[in-house]
Amino acid sequence: GYIPSAEECNSHGTYQCGICKCDKNYFGRNCECDASTPWGTGTFDDSTCREPNTSSICSGRGTCHCGVCQCNERDNVDEIVDGKYCECTNFLCDRHNGLLCAGPDHGECVCNVCECKPGWKGPACTCEDSQENCINP
Numbered sequence: 001g002y003i004p005s006a007e008e009c010n011s012h013g014t015y016q017c018g019i020c021k022c023d024k025n026y027f028g029r030n031c032e033c034d035a036s037t038p039w040g041t042g043t044f045d046d047s048t049c050r051e052p053n054t055s056s057i058c059s060g061r062g063t064c065h066c067g068v069c070q071c072n073e074r075d076n077v078d079e080i081v082d083g084k085y086c087e088c089t090n091f092l093c094d095r096h097n098g099l100l101c102a103g104p105d106h107g108e109c110v111c112n113v114c115e116c117k118p119g120w121k122g123p124a125c126t127c128e129d130s131q132e133n134c135i136n137p
Helices: none
Strands: 013-016 019-022 062-065 068-071 107-110 113-116
Touching: none
Parallel strands: none
Antiparallel strands: 013 019, 062 068, 107 113
8 A cells, every 4th residue: 555645755755565655846855855955067065064165064063954054963972063054063172181172170172162251261271260370181
């Protein structure tokens, strides 16, 4: 038998014998892309998956699917890659003594930059706000 508007086909196709036959204007293994998705000559146009003036697809941290970046998942579930172009991480920040942003008491890694807690500043949140003397690495 066959299932019209099947969930397996994202409700945009008929499911038969383990395969989706997509409705008009839909394509992809599971009919997940619509015809408004940009295309180039014979290949998928991945320009919507690149930051302006760069050649890296999804910042090298994801895959382009139907013109949208799907960011890679990390083995460590606490490490997150996100952003429109997978350009942001919570683990690629400056470190001090092996700790991101000198540790949770000093700062937090947000989109590859340390956001320092009150009382701390500097690229790795190692400088006390009240003094000009930084902690030596």
